[in-house]
Amino acid sequence: MPPLDRAALKAQLLREYAALLEERLPEGSLTLEEIETVVEELGREQDRRLEELLIQEQTPPPDNQVACPRCQVPAPYKRQVPLEVLTIHGPRRLLRRWHHCARCRQGFAPLDLHLHLEKPATRQVRAWQAKYGSLDAFATVPELLADLRGLVVSASTVERTTLEVGNALLAAEHAARAAPEERPACPPASFSPRRSAGFARGAPVSGDGRGLLSSAGGMAQRRQPGKAALPVGRVQSRGGVSDASEGRAG
Numbered sequence: 001m002p003p004l005d006r007a008a009l010k011a012q013l014l015r016e017y018a019a020l021l022e023e024r025l026p027e028g029s030l031t032l033e034e035i036e037t038v039v040e041e042l043g044r045e046q047d048r049r050l051e052e053l054l055i056q057e058q059t060p061p062p063d064n065q066v067a068c069p070r071c072q073v074p075a076p077y078k079r080q081v082p083l084e085v086l087t088i089h090g091p092r093r094l095l096r097r098w099h100h101c102a103r104c105r106q107g108f109a110p111l112d113l114h115l116h117l118e119k120p121a122t123r124q125v126r127a128w129q130a131k132y133g134s135l136d137a138f139a140t141v142p143e144l145l146a147d148l149r150g151l152v153v154s155a156s157t158v159e160r161t162t163l164e165v166g167n168a169l170l171a172a173e174h175a176a177r178a179a180p181e182e183r184p185a186c187p188p189a190s191f192s193p194r195r196s197a198g199f200a201r202g203a204p205v206s207g208d209g210r211g212l213l214s215s216a217g218g219m220a221q222r223r224q225p226g227k228a229a230l231p232v233g234r235v236q237s238r239g240g241v242s243d244a245s246e247g248r249a250g
Helices: 006-024 032-057 110-115 123-135 138-149 155-178 193-198
Strands: 065-067 074-087 090-101 106-108
Touching (some): 006 032, 074 123, 090 110, 106 110, 123 155, 138 155
Antiparallel strands (some): 065 074, 074 090, 090 106
């Protein structure tokens, strides 16, 4: 894959940003609220555009055969398969070339491998869902994400993600206890609600979600109205995302 042409990318973004300013920047005096609104709109538009262009730059060349990532046997191209992914800047529709390995009897998309796609949402989006899903009712999280980041997710997705992250953390903690010499040198990031101040600005929260673990017993808990706190590790996730599906990441 050829290296990124940074000069061409910057020139294109500058042209598009100048056009946006010409189109959307009001004339005359502006109130603070109007300044805030136009800066936010233009900033989000440029963030989305830059992300889109960088994703395009990572798209592998359209080869008829690509080595299978599992067995390295050449796998022929079959068709294009779309995938909807969610980043902190909004939804992205990726049109990926799908290859099928006859030996492994599994398909894969080279673009997924280049982007390290594992789930239909980035780790940061999933960390937000798990963080706020563990602090309040699942149904409150979609409105929060929509208000602060313009992201659209369902309450069922928040619930599934929170449980998946919690169960994964418990498994990692059990493994660490079995091999104490492999414990990380630094303790997990705090999962305090006070950190939510950086959320609206897009500041990273613990991307692996380890803050879900409470200090007492290492158990992620959430409380539902009228119900006792439920340890995440003892609740089975509903549905999960299948990585083997052609229309899903991985």
